Amino acid sequence: MPQLTLHTSTLFDAKQKKFVKDISVTVDTDTGLITKVYARKDTKTPFPETLPEGDIDLRGKYVMPGFVDAHTHIFLHSYDEASAVQQKRDESMTERIIRAVNHCRTALLAGYTTYRDLGSESMQEADANVRDAIARGLIPGPRLFVATRVLASSGAYESRTENSMGGHCLPAGADAVDGVEEIRKAVRRRIAAGADVIKFFADYRRRIMRSPPAQQHPYIPSVLNPPKEPNPDYVVFSQEEMDMIVSEAKLARCPVVAHCCTLEGAMAAIKAGVHTIEHVYGVTDEMFELMKEKNVIMVPTLGIAEKIHTARMPTILANTKRAHEMGVRLACGGDTGTFRHGDNAREMELMVEAGIPIEDVLEACSVGGWESCGGDLCGRRFGWLEEATQADIVALNTDPREDKGALRKVDFVMKDAKVWKLDGQAIGMI
Ligand SMILES: [Zn+2]
Structure with a gap:
């Protein structure tokens, strides 16, 4: 039947x-x-x-x-267990794939039928292969929309070591590209490699990224008297470079996602015409107005924010509520994987804590999720019945x-x- x-x-x-x-x-x-x-x-x-x-x-x-988590990493497990650098450096590809299989099953059982998976974190294009394995019925899991490798400029998103004698020996975290023409090629490479969305870093911590776990978090465990902000976020691409990412992706009808932790990075990404911006810790009303004008979706990743920006959480929650009040489109994505797959609903709970009505939160985690995957560009309709x-x-x-x-x-x-x-x-x- x-x-x-x-x-x-x-x-x-x-x-x-x-x-x-x-x-x-x-x-x-x-x-x-x-x-x-x-x-x-x-x-x-x-x-x-x-x-x-x-x-x-x-x-x-x-x-x-079914729920849509608009920001996940299937190859990451909780930073409480191991930092991103440790996972990339120490875990075999086999272990990481097996973990991803487990994560996908757990997510599905938690009610998440779609994952927008934003970066394979040194696993090259293996996210596209997991996507296809799920689609072929080999393993249970959410429907995946994947970014494969994330674009960043040289030195912007990479694991480093203070031991420079042997050159680079840590796995590359991103596809490092510089200059408009190189970027055009990189977007074409990503699409050919199976990316459903193009993700780039608009900004990142560029300076002191040595001595794990300092690579992921802005502190230096071994420095006696660190400055107040030892490793601030700075913009990593020029406006022209960001414009090229978006215009090239458009040719393949591919939505573009930007990691933005600074206001400057977010404004440049919004001006370039990205589809969604992630994290979004520096905001102004002017920025929200521009987001509305350009139909840019905000994915505030409150789930990871409460872990690594605990002291700033009241402001981050207030900013999210402000965005919602001003009519900015929201989607729910926790940066899941940096905390446990299966705890995805934390993002919705935090949106409710921010003061957003539950009906709006459920809509952001369903229709909003579909829109963040590109809406009709993604080739399917889901998120409403x-x-x-x-x-x-x-x-x-x-x-x-x-x-x-x-x-x-x-x-x-x-x-x-x-x-x-x-x-x-x-x-x-x-
Ligand atoms: Zn992420």
């Missing part, structure tokens, strides 16, 4: 940003798409005691589109409007009309 129907009593309509009653959703397991969404009249026609074979009763649950969208559906045990922990209580997961979790238990993952 290729068709089956899910029956719900409370369903989140992501387009209308509201919960609606007594809706049933029919899906086609051959195509992976939704074929029909209809309202029942349970008061007039009582709900049948026995359902047709294959139908699933989700009444009493809180049903919604209507005919011809992907049948990506999750159900929570409790009401997220009332229970702060509801987003972690995922009872049911369907992706592409295939059930991966039922009654809180993983199924089909032998």
